[in-house]
Amino acid sequence: MVAPGPQANSSSSHTGAPGAPLITGPATGLAGRQRTERPVIEFQNVWKTYQSAEPVYALRGVSIKIYAGEYLSIIGPSGSGKSTFMHILGCLDTPTSGRYLLAGSDVSKMDEEALAEVRNRRIGFVFQQFHLLPSLSAWRNVELPLLYAGVGRQERRARAMSALEQVGLANRSSHHPNQLSGGQQQRVAVARALVTEPDVVLADEPTGNLDSHASADVLSMFADMHKAGRTVVLITHENDVAAAAERIMRFRDGKFVDAEETAA
Amino acid sequence: MSFFETVRSGLEAIATHRMRSGLTVLGILIGIAAVILTVGLGEGATASVNSAINSLGTNLLIVTPGSSSTGLVRGGAGSADTLTYANAQDLANKKDCPDIAGVAPQVSAFATLVAGSQNWTTTVYGSTTQWLSVRGRSIAEGSWFTPSQMSHAGNVVVLGQTTAQELGLTFNPIGQTVNIDNVPFTVIGVLNSSGSSSSAQNQDDLAVVPLTTAEEVTGSTTVSTIYLQAKSQSTLDAADQEATNLLLQLHGITNPTEADFTITSESSLVSTATSVDRTLTVLLGGIAAISLLVGGIGVMNIMLVSVTERVREIGLRKALGATPGVIRRQFLIEASTLGLAGGLAGAALGIIGAEVIPHFISNKISISGFATVGAVIVAVAIGIIFGVYPASRAARLAPIEALRSE
Ligand SMILES: Nc1ncnc2c1ncn2[C@@H]1O[C@H](COP(=O)(O)OP(=O)(O)O)[C@@H](O)[C@H]1O
Ligand SMILES: [Mg+2]
Numbered sequence: 103m104v105a106p107g108p109q110a111n112s113s114s115s116h117t118g119a120p121g122a123p124l125i126t127g128p129a130t131g132l133a134g135r136q137r138t139e140r141p142v143i144e145f146q147n148v149w150k151t152y153q154s155a156e157p158v159y160a161l162r163g164v165s166i167k168i169y170a171g172e173y174l175s176i177i178g179p180s181g182s183g184k185s186t187f188m189h190i191l192g193c194l195d196t197p198t199s200g201r202y203l204l205a206g207s208d209v210s211k212m213d214e215e216a217l218a219e220v221r222n223r224r225i226g227f228v229f230q231q232f233h234l235l236p237s238l239s240a241w242r243n244v245e246l247p248l249l250y251a252g253v254g255r256q257e258r259r260a261r262a263m264s265a266l267e268q269v270g271l272a273n274r275s276s277h278h279p280n281q282l283s284g285g286q287q288q289r290v291a292v293a294r295a296l297v298t299e300p301d302v303v304l305a306d307e308p309t310g311n312l313d314s315h316a317s318a319d320v321l322s323m324f325a326d327m328h329k330a331g332r333t334v335v336l337i338t339h340e341n342d343v344a345a346a347a348e349r350i351m352r353f354r355d356g357k358f359v360d361a362e363e364t365a366a
Numbered sequence: 367m368s369f370f371e372t373v374r375s376g377l378e379a380i381a382t383h384r385m386r387s388g389l390t391v392l393g394i395l396i397g398i399a400a401v402i403l404t405v406g407l408g409e410g411a412t413a414s415v416n417s418a419i420n421s422l423g424t425n426l427l428i429v430t431p432g433s434s435s436t437g438l439v440r441g442g443a444g445s446a447d448t449l450t451y452a453n454a455q456d457l458a459n460k461k462d463c464p465d466i467a468g469v470a471p472q473v474s475a476f477a478t479l480v481a482g483s484q485n486w487t488t489t490v491y492g493s494t495t496q497w498l499s500v501r502g503r504s505i506a507e508g509s510w511f512t513p514s515q516m517s518h519a520g521n522v523v524v525l526g527q528t529t530a531q532e533l534g535l536t537f538n539p540i541g542q543t544v545n546i547d548n549v550p551f552t553v554i555g556v557l558n559s560s561g562s563s564s565s566a567q568n569q570d571d572l573a574v575v576p577l578t579t580a581e582e583v584t585g586s587t588t589v590s591t592i593y594l595q596a597k598s599q600s601t602l603d604a605a606d607q608e609a610t611n612l613l614l615q616l617h618g619i620t621n622p623t624e625a626d627f628t629i630t631s632e633s634s635l636v637s638t639a640t641s642v643d644r645t646l647t648v649l650l651g652g653i654a655a656i657s658l659l660v661g662g663i664g665v666m667n668i669m670l671v672s673v674t675e676r677v678r679e680i681g682l683r684k685a686l687g688a689t690p691g692v693i694r695r696q697f698l699i700e701a702s703t704l705g706l707a708g709g710l711a712g713a714a715l716g717i718i719g720a721e722v723i724p725h726f727i728s729n730k731i732s733i734s735g736f737a738t739v740g741a742v743i744v745a746v747a748i749g750i751i752f753g754v755y756p757a758s759r760a761a762r763l764a765p766i767e768a769l770r771s772e
Binding site: 189192194195214215218219221222223227229233235237238246247249250251252255294 | 367368371375378379382678679682683684685686687688689690691692764765766769
């Protein structure tokens with residue numbers, strides 16, 4: 103499947119993995135319980151080509167299995183296709199070829215409505231740019247996914263408030279994004295990703311715009327989510343951020359190049 | 367997402383972009399107000415023409431001397447002296463003309479009236495006892511002249527409201543003396559106001575004397591007009607036919623195309639007048655409709671700008687689970703809300719305009735509830751129609767394109 107590259111080995115500078123990295127495949131090194139289960143996410147030779155002036159091969163045959171309850175980080179240089187991968191993973195975009203199975207069902211066969219529902223029910227997103235709506239207060243931003251899920255107003259408010267409490271921003275619930283610091287805005291975004299209690303939380307460079315203190319806060323929240331049993335996929339280009347995860351996958355030139363496991 | 371939630375989202379989006387939304391609403395507002403006012407102007411003109419014509423009396427036929435086929439312009443004085451008081455008396459005969467309910471021959475002349483130190487020049491009519499009912503008028507004070515005053519050619523006069531005022535006869539006018547061209551007449555009555563203010567000729571500025579008295583003064587037996595009242599709207603044509611036949615016979619004319627008189631019905635006057643008004647209304651209405659169309663294009667323009675500007679917001683909402691249908695509905699609701707706001711504000715402006723504008727121009731503007739409600743509905747429809755394209759563009763946006771744009 104995936105061949106180990108010498109650069110991939112030499113660039114792994116984190117200290118979490120004792121001995122030589124295990125590079126025999128995505129599922130390698132996972133506990134036996136996960137290997138017997140069906141993966142929640144499975145990519146089978148997924149390609150993504152952008153048709154611009156000349157075609158850009160953003161994904162070149164990505165195959166990976168992600169099991170329920172995993173905390174996975176994906177690390178790779180800028181432009182390597184990580185965001186493209188995450189967009190397909192989050193059902194925001196579709197593969198050019200290959201199969202993507204989410205909880206056993208083939209996403210490429212779903213229509214717009216079904217994809218919207220999958221995004222709404224199963225996935226929580228955290229973006230580098232926060233993507234909060236500036237015209238809405240913190241709790242109104244957090245309640246948005248519940249609005250599209252058809253949850254009643256009372257319950258939406260209660261759940262949004264409790265999600266804000268989890269990220270320590272209950273006292274800022276009626277502040278607008280421009281009245282919050284970057285770290286606080288990202289915590290609101292985390293609360294929004296949590297509020298629907300999704301199976302999978304996807305974070306694309308969530309600490310990219312944050313100082314180290316705020317980064318640590320956000321990372322501890324992902325660790326909490328993982329402890330609570332959610333599947334967390336964290337995309338980053340920083341080794342120390344990636345090190346927070348249970349499993350680290352390296353991404354380069356549109357595909358995974360190796361797999362490592364931290365001593366979690 | 368419930369309909370109510372979608373409406374709330376749409377309203378919030380409008381409130382967020384107040385300036386832009388306000389300008390869009392302004393575009394529709396102007397169009398709707400223009401439509402309401404032009405339709406109102408047209409209806410006002412029609413209504414005042416109708417009331418002027420109706421003020422002549424109901425179910426009326428107007429016999430004037432002169433042939434309609436000679437192409438002469440019909441004037442009050444007529445083109446020939448072919449109608450007489452005797453003709454009128456024959457038309458009143460029930461045997462030949464069973465469908466004619468009333469006959470009022472009329473002569474008219476300008477004369478100067480003097481009461482005490484006041485003098486006033488007005489139209490003095492000479493007519494018979496039936497003038498009052500045929501012309502649909504009534505007495506406010508005193509009485510109309512009696513058959514006896516009629517046959518004795520009494521020097522009695524009934525004044526219109528305006529004439530009585532101008533002569534200073536507002537208080538206790540009955541029994542006062544008015545000199546008409548230096549002949550003394552006794553005021554026996556004052557007419558009620560005709561209620562028609564905008565007619566070309568003021569129906570309240572007149573004086574009426576017995577036809578016999580007028581004949582004595584002028585020495586002529588011809589009349590300028592004979593008003594005939596049919597028994598009902600449905601017998602108007604029959605009455606017209608009976609009068610035509612009798613007058614042809616009385617005047618010894620065998621070929622109807624050579625008739626030396628013309629009979630005009632009140633309804634033909636109304637239809638002529640209203641068709642002129644309708645042309646004008648259609649023309650003005652067309653201009654107003656174009657301004658409404660421009661308003662609609664304004665909505666589309668603003669909605670497209672709004673979609674472009676909110677690409678990120680739309681993408682984010684989709685990423686969080688908004689279906690294309692939800693996004694489309696939200697934009698349609700925004701567009702139709704802008705339409706509704708423009709429609710309501712335009713209707714309000716139109717109604718205010720209908721009150722204010724007639725103070726500056728002589729025309730009356732009558733606003734109908736039907737036209738107003740219709741205009742508001744049209745405004746909402748315009749919002750929806752011109753919102754469909756931008757809304758479906760928003761709905762089709764790929765969430766990823768939207769999230770990528772910075
Ligand atoms: N919409 C697009 N059209 C054309 N090329 C694109 C588009 N999106 C991404 N790419 C290209 O695909 C490659 C992978 O991009 P991306 O997934 O954003 O990488 P990363 O997130 O790892 O920085 C880059 O070369 C980028 O320029
Ligand atoms: Mg990226």
